[in-house]
Amino acid sequence: xxxxxxxxxxxxxxxxxxxxxxxxxxxxxxxxxxxxxxxxxxxxxxxxxxxxxxxxxxxxxxxxxxxxxxxxxxxxxxxxxxxxxxxxxxxxxxxxxxxxxxxxxxxxxxxxxxxxxxxxxxxxxxxxxxxxxxxxxxxxxxxxxxxxxxxxxxxxxxxxxxxxxxxxxxxxxxxxxxxxxxxxxxxxxxxxxxxxxxxxxxxxxxxxxxxxxxxxxxxx
Amino acid sequence: xxxxxxxxxxxxxxxxxxxxxxxxxxxxxxxxxxxxxxxxxxxxxxxxxxxxxxxxxxxxxxxxxxxxxxxxxxxxxxxxxxxxxxxxxxxxxxxxxxxxxxxxxxxxxxxxxxxxxxxxxxxxxxxxxxxxxxxxxxxxxxxxxxxxxxxxxxxxxxxxxxxxxxxxxxxxxxxxxxxxxxxxxxxxxxxxxxxxxxxxxxxxxxxxxxxxxxxxxxxxxxxxxxxx
Numbered sequence: 001x002x003x004x005x006x007x008x009x010x011x012x013x014x015x016x017x018x019x020x021x022x023x024x025x026x027x028x029x030x031x032x033x034x035x036x037x038x039x040x041x042x043x044x045x046x047x048x049x050x051x052x053x054x055x056x057x058x059x060x061x062x063x064x065x066x067x068x069x070x071x072x073x074x075x076x077x078x079x080x081x082x083x084x085x086x087x088x089x090x091x092x093x094x095x096x097x098x099x100x101x102x103x104x105x106x107x108x109x110x111x112x113x114x115x116x117x118x119x120x121x122x123x124x125x126x127x128x129x130x131x132x133x134x135x136x137x138x139x140x141x142x143x144x145x146x147x148x149x150x151x152x153x154x155x156x157x158x159x160x161x162x163x164x165x166x167x168x169x170x171x172x173x174x175x176x177x178x179x180x181x182x183x184x185x186x187x188x189x190x191x192x193x194x195x196x197x198x199x200x201x202x203x204x205x206x207x208x209x210x211x212x213x214x215x216x217x218x219x220x
Numbered sequence: 221x222x223x224x225x226x227x228x229x230x231x232x233x234x235x236x237x238x239x240x241x242x243x244x245x246x247x248x249x250x251x252x253x254x255x256x257x258x259x260x261x262x263x264x265x266x267x268x269x270x271x272x273x274x275x276x277x278x279x280x281x282x283x284x285x286x287x288x289x290x291x292x293x294x295x296x297x298x299x300x301x302x303x304x305x306x307x308x309x310x311x312x313x314x315x316x317x318x319x320x321x322x323x324x325x326x327x328x329x330x331x332x333x334x335x336x337x338x339x340x341x342x343x344x345x346x347x348x349x350x351x352x353x354x355x356x357x358x359x360x361x362x363x364x365x366x367x368x369x370x371x372x373x374x375x376x377x378x379x380x381x382x383x384x385x386x387x388x389x390x391x392x393x394x395x396x397x398x399x400x401x402x403x404x405x406x407x408x409x410x411x412x413x414x415x416x417x418x419x420x421x422x423x424x425x426x427x428x429x430x431x432x433x434x435x436x437x438x439x440x441x442x443x444x445x446x447x448x
Contacts, residue, residue, distance in 0.1 A: 023254060023344065025268045036257040036339070038397065127254065138361040148362045149372070152379045159386045166393050170400070177404045184411045191418040198422065202429045210436060217440055 022048075022127035029122075032108040039130055040169035041100045043162075046134045047072070049107070050125040051089045061123050069110045070124070077101025086110055094134075100169050131165070132158040255343035255394055257285070260292065260330045262337050267327040270344060272319035279345040280326060283312040283398045286405040287338035293329035298322070339405070341398045345391070 027033055037045060051068065052061035072093045074083040082103075083095050097103060109122055135158055141151045260266055272278055284290045294307040296315060299322025305315045309332075317324065330338050366372060 021252070021271055021346075023256070023268050023270050025266070034259060036259070038257065038401065128256070141361045141363070145363045147364045147366050149366045149375065149379075151362055152376070152383075156379065156382055156386065159383070159390070163386065163389055163393065166397070170393075170397065173400060173404065177400070177407060180404070180407050180411055184407065184414055187411075187418070188414055191414070195418070195421060195425075198425060202425065206429060206433060209433060213437065213440070219440075 022125050024123050024125040026121040027107070027109065027124055029109060029111055032106055033124075034104055034106040035126075035128065036102050036104050037128065037130060038102045039097050039100065040165045041097055043131050043165065044094065044096045044134045045103070045105075045128065045130050046092065046094045047105060047126065047128045048092045049087075049090070049127070051109075052123040052125075054121060054123070068122070070107050071110045073106045075104045075106075077103065079104075100172065131162040252346040253344065253391070255341065257339065257341045260287075260328055260338045260340050262333050262335055263331050265327055265329045265331055267325055268342075269323045269325050270346075271323050272321070272346075274319065274321045276319050276346060276348040277316060278319050278324060279314065279316045279347075280342060281312075281314040281345075281395070282328070282340060282342035283402060285339040285341050285398065285402045286409075287333075288336040289333065290338075290402070290406075292338050292340060293332065294326070295329065296324065296326045298324060341401070343391075343394060343398075 025033070039045065049070065051070065053068065054060075055062045066089065068089050069086050070089070070091060071086050072083065072091070073081060074093070074095055076082050076097070077099055078101075083093065085093065087093065095103075105128065107124065107126075111122075132155075135155075137151060137155060140146070140154065144154075146154065258266070270278065280296070282292075282294060284292050289309075290311045291309040292311075294305070294310060294313060296304045296306075296317065298304055298317075299320065304317060307313050326342075328338075328340055328342075
């Protein structure tokens with residue numbers, strides 16, 4: 001068991017791993033791809049990406065392209081930029097939300113040399129993990145010296161905590177939604193009454209004015 | 221043993237310095253479900269790809285959250301290029317595919333709309349893709365043993381059961397969140413529309429009533445000039 005701690009340390013470092021079965025998509029040179037994550041507050045988000053470049057010579061995607069980086073920009077619900085950094089061809093970014101709401105994660109390549117992209121697109125593998133999926137359980141087991149049962153219980157607790165956070169956030173959203181609906185309903189009612197009154201008043205004023213006008217012209 | 225420890229520590233330092241160069245395919249994350257929300261501009265088609273293994277299953281669920289009309293075209297094609305499912309102008313949908321080896325492509329098509337961009341949420345649920353690794357990882361790094369009256373296997377079964385159910389709860393929460401986001405966006409656009417058209421209506425009414433009065437008066441002005 002003496003080896004366990006440094007071995008866990010090795011795995012810890014290797015936890016900076018790349019998405020292997022994740023989704024991938026193609027991105028053009030100046031194209032910007034944005035994803036929206038709606039999350040409660042104090043939630044950690046980890047994004048991992050891996051890029052591959054189309055190689056005309058071998059007609060396949062190369063494993064890694066040195067010198068080609070991706071610029072990652074993350075905005076919080078108030079459209080304030082909370083992260084704006086350049087990463088290499090494989091990268092990992094992480095942030096923790098401080099306000100609940102829609103956070104926007106944007107990726108675009110920083111390639112300035114047209115030659116790198118000529119005739120092809122860049123393939124980006126992306127994986128975004130939110131909340132308790134960001135926890136590294138082998139690391140936690142090593143740090144707190146947990147048995148298997150304790151580790152499983154800890155994982156369940158984290159999962160339930162995340163569900164509870166999401167539910168609280170859901171309540172806050174539903175309250176805002178209800179306020180907007182009620183405000184809309186009220187406004188529809190008041191606008192309709194106001195419009196009817198204006199119509200009636202305008203009609204009466206028009207008739208009176210025209211009548212007095214005709215009387216003045218000695219037509220009536 | 222001491223030498224072994226030193227070697228492992230040195231390896232840890234070495235790896236820490238050069239971690240970017242290592243690619244590890246095993247022991248990836250615990251969850252194989254992923255969901256994404258993105259904006260699809262007007263007149264564009266966006267495609268995503270997912271690498272699958274044989275005899276696994278891929279379930280994809282998507283919803284249009286915002287954007288006039290709340291509809292989008294959807295397409296799934298197999299690694300061989302054959303179109304498996306195709307939806308036309310749908311606002312949400314769910315499809316399950318029994319997979320073979322290869323990359324499955326699914327596309328969201330907004331080319332029929334020239335002005336409105338759509339906000340699309342989709343969720344991928346993968347089954348039967350190498351779940352066994354997870355158990356082995358944890359076993360290697362836990363410390364100590366548990367001493368209990370019950371058999372450990374029974375407890376583990378219960379725990380796995382609870383974990384599966386919680387996973388379903390999370391999944392349902394995600395779906396509800398997408399529905400709620402869509403309803404909220406509908407309401408907010410209603411609100412803006414009601415405000416805008418009410419004010420426009422009022423302004424138009426006043427302007428027209430003023431014009432009417434002016435026109436009728438001007439008719440009579442000319443007649444008076446003619447008489448004298």
